[in-house]
Amino acid sequence: TTVTYLADYRAPEFLIEKTHLTFKLHEGYTDVNSQLTIVRNPHSTHADHLVLHGEQLELLSLAVDEHPLGAGDYQITPQNMTVHNVPEHFILQCKTRIYPEKNTALEGLYRSSGMYCTQCEAEGFRKITYYLDRPDVMSEFETVIIAEEGAFSTMLSNGNCLSDTVYAGKRIVHWHDPFKKPSYLFALVAGNLVCLEDHFSTQSGRQVLLQIYTEAKDSDKCHFAMRSLKKAMCWDEQTYGREYDLDRFMIVAVDDFNMGAMENKGLNIFNTSCVLAHPASTTDAAFQRVERVIGHEYFHNWSGNRITCRDWFQLSLKEGLTVYRDSEFSADTNSRAVKRIEDANVIRSVQFVEDAGPMAHPVRPDSYIEISNFYTVTIYEKGAEVVRMLANILGPEQYRRATDLYFSRFDGQAVTCDDFVQCMEAVSGKDLRQFCLWYSQAGTPQLHISDSYDAARQQYSLTVRQHTPATPGQTEKQALHIPLKIALYGSKGVLALVIDGQNKGTETVLDICQDQQTIIFEQVAENPVPSLLRGFSAPVKIFYAYQLAQLQQLILLDSDGFCRWDAMQSLMRIVLCNAIDGKDNHAEQIMLVDTLKQLLADHASMDVALLACMLDLPSEQYLASLYDKANPTAISQARTQLQQQLAIQLQPELLGCYQTLQDKIQGLSAPAMAARSLRNRALAYLLHINDARYRNLAQLQFAQANNMTDQFAALRALVHTEHAGSTAQEALQAFYQQWQHETLVVNMWFQVQVTRPWGNVLQAVHKLLNHAAFDARNPNKLRAVIAAFTNQNFASFHDRSGKAYQFLADQIADIDQRNPQMAARLLTPLTHWHQFIDEHAILMRKALESLSQCELSKDVYEVVSKSLM
Numbered sequence: 001t002t003v004t005y006l007a008d009y010r011a012p013e014f015l016i017e018k019t020h021l022t023f024k025l026h027e028g029y030t031d032v033n034s035q036l037t038i039v040r041n042p043h044s045t046h047a048d049h050l051v052l053h054g055e056q057l058e059l060l061s062l063a064v065d066e067h068p069l070g071a072g073d074y075q076i077t078p079q080n081m082t083v084h085n086v087p088e089h090f091i092l093q094c095k096t097r098i099y100p101e102k103n104t105a106l107e108g109l110y111r112s113s114g115m116y117c118t119q120c121e122a123e124g125f126r127k128i129t130y131y132l133d134r135p136d137v138m139s140e141f142e143t144v145i146i147a148e149e150g151a152f153s154t155m156l157s158n159g160n161c162l163s164d165t166v167y168a169g170k171r172i173v174h175w176h177d178p179f180k181k182p183s184y185l186f187a188l189v190a191g192n193l194v195c196l197e198d199h200f201s202t203q204s205g206r207q208v209l210l211q212i213y214t215e216a217k218d219s220d221k222c223h224f225a226m227r228s229l230k231k232a233m234c235w236d237e238q239t240y241g242r243e244y245d246l247d248r249f250m251i252v253a254v255d256d257f258n259m260g261a262m263e264n265k266g267l268n269i270f271n272t273s274c275v276l277a278h279p280a281s282t283t284d285a286a287f288q289r290v291e292r293v294i295g296h297e298y299f300h301n302w303s304g305n306r307i308t309c310r311d312w313f314q315l316s317l318k319e320g321l322t323v324y325r326d327s328e329f330s331a332d333t334n335s336r337a338v339k340r341i342e343d344a345n346v347i348r349s350v351q352f353v354e355d356a357g358p359m360a361h362p363v364r365p366d367s368y369i370e371i372s373n374f375y376t377v378t379i380y381e382k383g384a385e386v387v388r389m390l391a392n393i394l395g396p397e398q399y400r401r402a403t404d405l406y407f408s409r410f411d412g413q414a415v416t417c418d419d420f421v422q423c424m425e426a427v428s429g430k431d432l433r434q435f436c437l438w439y440s441q442a443g444t445p446q447l448h449i450s451d452s453y454d455a456a457r458q459q460y461s462l463t464v465r466q467h468t469p470a471t472p473g474q475t476e477k478q479a480l481h482i483p484l485k486i487a488l489y490g491s492k493g494v495l496a497l498v499i500d501g502q503n504k505g506t507e508t509v510l511d512i513c514q515d516q517q518t519i520i521f522e523q524v525a526e527n528p529v530p531s532l533l534r535g536f537s538a539p540v541k542i543f544y545a546y547q548l549a550q551l552q553q554l555i556l557l558d559s560d561g562f563c564r565w566d567a568m569q570s571l572m573r574i575v576l577c578n579a580i581d582g583k584d585n586h587a588e589q590i591m592l593v594d595t596l597k598q599l600l601a602d603h604a605s606m607d608v609a610l611l612a613c614m615l616d617l618p619s620e621q622y623l624a625s626l627y628d629k630a631n632p633t634a635i636s637q638a639r640t641q642l643q644q645q646l647a648i649q650l651q652p653e654l655l656g657c658y659q660t661l662q663d664k665i666q667g668l669s670a671p672a673m674a675a676r677s678l679r680n681r682a683l684a685y686l687l688h689i690n691d692a693r694y695r696n697l698a699q700l701q702f703a704q705a706n707n708m709t710d711q712f713a714a715l716r717a718l719v720h721t722e723h724a725g726s727t728a729q730e731a732l733q734a735f736y737q738q739w740q741h742e743t744l745v746v747n748m749w750f751q752v753q754v755t756r757p758w759g760n761v762l763q764a765v766h767k768l769l770n771h772a773a774f775d776a777r778n779p780n781k782l783r784a785v786i787a788a789f790t791n792q793n794f795a796s797f798h799d800r801s802g803k804a805y806q807f808l809a810d811q812i813a814d815i816d817q818r819n820p821q822m823a824a825r826l827l828t829p830l831t832h833w834h835q836f837i838d839e840h841a842i843l844m845r846k847a848l849e850s851l852s853q854c855e856l857s858k859d860v861y862e863v864v865s866k867s868l869m
């Protein structure tokens with residue numbers, strides 16, 4: 001296996017000015033003719049040989065400037081084709097044959113329920129034809145698609161359609177994309193699809209045709225995506241001054257897709273799960289996901305396509321920035337506080353865990369074996385937090401000027417994270433050298449904060465110590481520039497902040513840049529409660545020894561939604577950890593119940609969506625991350641017990657909430673969604689009590705719901721309680737009967753069963769894998785059954801027998817034969833073996849070791865070998 005290093009980056013020896021592709025689609029195989037206009041890169045050393053990427057291709061013919069090449073003129077290996085002694089400037093013609101129907105990896109050109117589609121990022125284009133398949137080679141593409149007349153209603157590629165004709169029984173469709181792009185943004189679709197159309201007129205008055213293509217059965221589920229698209233186009237004009245640039249913007253929904261969606265220029269390809277939505281069959285959470293992903297892929301048109309990455313180490317240049325953009329888009333359209341909490345929760349319970357594991361890497365990695373393994377929460381979500389910190393350091397006005405500069409300076413180019421930061425520096429005049437460590441240094445910084453109050457001097461001082469634990473390959477860590485946003489609360493509310501004689505208002509950002517520093521606040525009349533890391537101002541762990549009463553004060557009174565939620569998480573964490581550690585917990589529990597009572601009783605005066613988030617206990621995965629060696633059984637038990645105790649002690653308040661919000665749950669408005677989320681959490685708690693009244697409530701809601709959110713929440717509550725017996729079984733059957741023809745709903749039906757927190761779930765999983773609706777080649781099905789079981793069923797996955805560990809390893813060995821990307825991704829839960837007590841760690845390692853004995857793809861090999869290191 002070869003490792004690719006950032007330090008080895010070299011500019012390409014050759015450039016491809018024009019790319020002309022002809023696809024002849026036949027049943028069973030596809031012939032690809034390419035005609036590449038190639039020139040030597042004037043900025044590079046002079047090589048005589050042209051080395052192209054190409055994998056799993058059948059070469060039919062090759063010519064340079066119309067002269068056919070013979071066996072001695074070129075050389076082929078499994079990864080490359082080398083053409084010897086090429087001129088300065090020439091046309092390379094190449095014919096290859098590929099087999100889309102046999103492509104189970106879903107990378108390159110493949111077939112999904114009859115239609116042809118492509119996925120080229122990161123390195124899939126080389127499975128279509130020989131090419132310089134690297135993002136810093138940008139070319140103007142023309143694509144001709146030829147198929148039997150009448151075979152497909154829809155034949156699409158990037159850009160604008162030049163012609164669509166029939167000749168000698170063949171349909172020939174010709175596309176041209178005037179914007180230079182790297183090969184990873186190439187796309188082709190052919191199938192029998194229907195299309196929802198609309199128009200958008202841009203701020204400068206250009207008309208853009210908008211099209212969303214789906215299979216006919218899904219034609220009624222595209223309206224929300226279309227509304228989201230127009231909203232996103234509008235938002236990007238207003239927020240970033242970015243206008244759409246082609247005459248047409250197309251989205252195609254496909255069933256078999258390794259991830260959420262792909263931003264191909266002018267022709268986005270989406271997993272059906274991220275574009276289709278209808279109130280009867282789609283939950284509120286899924287609606288929000290559709291809006292977010294539509295926004296994300298659309299925003300890539302500028303942050304990713306017009307300006308792309310020089311090499312894949314710079315992946316966060318486009319992904320971090322685009323996630324930050326989509327996150328702000330969601331915050332502007334939904335609840336800002338809740339969005340911030342959701343983002344912080346992902347960072348804390350997934351990204352921090354990645355940082356603590358064998359696959360830890362910086363936002364800009366130094367090396368990889370398989371780039372597909374680096375589409376991670378670190379690159380995406382931590383990368384977005386880094387851009388957010390930059391935006392906050394600059395402030396809105398300077399940040400906008402800096403992004404304007406970035407988009408104009410680098411338009412049409414493939415650039416680096418440093419280029420992006422340099423625009424921030426140029427506009428602000430700030431020195432961001434230390435800040436740049438966020439890109440190169442892996443790991444989660446810890447801030448240990450202590451304080452003291454001097455009543456005589458009226459001074460309050462905070463001492464902040466920073467420390468980043470070592471990560472694989474990076475033992476020495478330097479101090480980072482960490483923006484720590486804080487406020488101080490006194491008995492009568494928020495306090496004015498005075499530092500060095502300067503008035504800072506009631507909220508300020510402390511620039512933490514040293515290993516240890518102390519900040520002194522003056523004119524502080526009482527010992528305050530610090531509200532720390534407001535708005536989750538940096539992706540760090542905070543350690544500060546709050547007293548229970550201080551947490552309660554922040555939960556009830558803090559003006560920062562994230563801090564209220566965070567204080568509640570801390571209080572719950574204290575209760576849970578005490579229980580896990582077998583410590584006395586009386587005072588803590590009383591405080592928790594009392595605080596929740598106050599919040600629930602007062603729900604009318606609160607942000608309902610925020611309150612709903614505050615009811616969630618910290619996840620098991622997060623709790624495990626608090627320990628050097630976690631005991632998964634103790635964690636699950638403590639959590640389930642606390643859920644039961646809270647349900648019992650908060651019964652009247654939960655029921656009250658459930659009932660009073662009854663008349664606020666119609667429609668798709670933000671308040672209706674918020675009301676549903678709070679009611680359904682209340683219902684889930686109540687079902688932890690073994691009482692037929694609550695089961696009847698759930699049964700009634702299941703039967704009467706007119707939207708998927710309520711119907712599914714009721715089903716989940718029933719299936720997830722051990723006491724519902726035949727009622728739950730009947731609901732499951734009824735649900736399947738009703739929705740068996742909606743693939744995405746059937747996936748939810750799978751998921752709700754494998755995440756059940758009681759009984760022998762592994763047995764249920766085995767049964768579902770043999771269910772007629774299961775299909776091991778479809779990534780959404782793998783996610784609904786295997787990933788849901790191993791990632792969202794902590795108790796069953798960590799069953800003491802270790803059977804679930806071995807089950808996952810066996811599944812991965814099998815899936816890896818077909819789809820390496822999916823296999824590697826499913827492996828994540830096993831890679832965290834070192835987090836657990838020996839009894840579990842040993843069994844998890846054993847499962848990994850059994851995998852390492854198999855013939856593995858590069859993808860799975862990288863994860864397994866790094867995990868066993």
Ligand code: B3K
Binds near residue numbers: 262263319
């Ligand atoms: N850029 C794609 C991800 C491609 C993953 C390739 N293994 C989707 C996105 O981030 O928008």
Ligand code: ZN
Binds near residue numbers: 300322
């Ligand atoms: Zn993206």
